[in-house]
Amino acid sequence: xxxxxxxxxxxxxxxxxxxxxxxxxxxxxxxxxxxxxxxxxxxxxxxxxxxxxxxxxxxxxxxxxxxxxxxxxxxxxxxxxxxxxxxxxxxxxxxxxxxxxxxxxxxxxxxxxxxxxxxxxx
Amino acid sequence: xxxxxxxxxxxxxxxxxxxxxxxxxxxxxxxxxxxxxxxxxxxxxxxxxxxxxxxxxxxxxxxxxxxxxxxxxxxxxxxxxxxxxxxxxxxxxxxxxxxxxxxxxxxxxxxxxxxxxxxxxxxxxxxxxxxxxxxxxxxxxxxxxxxxxxxxxxxxxxxxxxxxxxxxxxxxxxxxxxxxxxxxxxxxxxxxxxxxxxxxxxxxxxxxxxxxxxxxxxxxxxxxxxxxxxxxxxxxxxxxxxxxxxxxxxxxxxxxxxxxxxxxxxxxxxxxxxxxxxxx
Numbered sequence: 001x002x003x004x005x006x007x008x009x010x011x012x013x014x015x016x017x018x019x020x021x022x023x024x025x026x027x028x029x030x031x032x033x034x035x036x037x038x039x040x041x042x043x044x045x046x047x048x049x050x051x052x053x054x055x056x057x058x059x060x061x062x063x064x065x066x067x068x069x070x071x072x073x074x075x076x077x078x079x080x081x082x083x084x085x086x087x088x089x090x091x092x093x094x095x096x097x098x099x100x101x102x103x104x105x106x107x108x109x110x111x112x113x114x115x116x117x118x119x120x121x122x
Numbered sequence: 123x124x125x126x127x128x129x130x131x132x133x134x135x136x137x138x139x140x141x142x143x144x145x146x147x148x149x150x151x152x153x154x155x156x157x158x159x160x161x162x163x164x165x166x167x168x169x170x171x172x173x174x175x176x177x178x179x180x181x182x183x184x185x186x187x188x189x190x191x192x193x194x195x196x197x198x199x200x201x202x203x204x205x206x207x208x209x210x211x212x213x214x215x216x217x218x219x220x221x222x223x224x225x226x227x228x229x230x231x232x233x234x235x236x237x238x239x240x241x242x243x244x245x246x247x248x249x250x251x252x253x254x255x256x257x258x259x260x261x262x263x264x265x266x267x268x269x270x271x272x273x274x275x276x277x278x279x280x281x282x283x284x285x286x287x288x289x290x291x292x293x294x295x296x297x298x299x300x301x302x303x304x305x306x307x308x309x310x311x312x313x314x315x316x317x318x319x320x321x322x323x324x325x326x327x328x329x330x331x332x333x334x335x336x337x338x339x340x341x342x343x344x345x346x347x348x349x350x351x352x353x354x355x356x357x358x359x360x361x362x363x364x365x366x367x368x369x370x371x372x373x374x375x376x377x378x379x380x381x382x383x384x385x386x387x388x389x390x391x392x393x394x395x396x397x398x399x400x401x402x
Contacts, residue, residue, distance in 0.1 A: 044164040
């Protein structure tokens with residue numbers, strides 16, 4: 001699905017930005033890559049990722065709501081794919097809520113949801 | 123805005139806006155101060171900062187001087203400089219004109235108390251998780267940190283081990299090594315003045331002290347609660363020092379309830395002059 005591919009590519013770019021390309025190459029990240037097992041992501045690095053996601057997708061993805069149900073160990077035990085799935089799902093739902101008559105492609109859904117909500121994370 | 127210049131340093135800061143709908147403009151922003159050396163802002167993120175933001179309070183987290191992703195200068199690890207750092211940072215964030223609620227964990231709690239005593243005009247309330255206060259805490263802390271400093275000096279992490287998987291351990295080790303062996307942190311803690319009951323009695327904002335039942339810091343917390351006129355202490359059963367890690371559920375509810383109470387008090391307090399003006 002196009003949305004999933006787009007979101008995976010964006011999250012991968014963010015991870016490379018946070019960890020540095022001397023440690024992580026984009027090709028190494030797949031849907032089944034685990035934040036803890038494969039990337040050894042530190043909790044402070046996940047916080048940095050959350051900030052970038054919030055800037056990119058805005059409050060529409062309700063990242064806080066998604067994270068509120070988890071502790072840091074549970075978050076880091078996730079695969080990249082689980083985060084991608086959450087964001088893809090919510091960007092779709094958010095578009096469906098704001099423009100029910102628009103028949104958008106998944107790619108347009110991601111873009112529209114992202115531009116509709118201004119980044120609020122500092 | 124992850125990095126914010128304030129004073130002479132660049133601080134790593136995370137701001138979580140109050141969830142839309144629940145936000146109330148007159149609620150104090152909640153600012154989090156983490157513990158020493160191996161700690162950083164991320165330990166607050168899940169257990170408290172996200173729930174606090176979702177309950178309608180803006181949350182501000184920052185890495186203290188030398189910790190996490192904030193710059194690590196060689197000096198300035200005393201409580202006076204820490205308070206100055208906080209005040210500069212609040213100014214840089216545009217929060218210098220309003221009182222904030224400070225949540226401090228461990229040594230961050232001690233720093234929050236110092237801040238409230240030094241700048242009562244800036245602090246609306248305190249939540250202190252396991253703050254080391256009184257007694258022999260300075261001596262104990264200096265002993266512990268000195269032992270850690272020695273062990274780190276003997277085991278540097280070779281650069282060739284810095285692969286993706288080992289980066290996490292290497293980062294923690296190298297930050298601790300730099301802080302303990304290449305800054306004045308241990309000397310600054312050793313020289314710090316222990317707060318006394320007379321200091322506690324000057325604290326005039328609402329304060330909640332939260333300690334783990336089995337922690338050796340309970341007596342210091344009780345002493346603060348006894349002498350500070352608006353302080354109370356909550357002992358969490360079955361827990362030790364690391365209440366933040368061990369008890370997210372009970373801790374979260376306790377802290378949120380305290381924030382609601384103090385926010386309601388602050389709002390009532392703010393309304394008094396307005397009513398008075400109407401009557402006049």
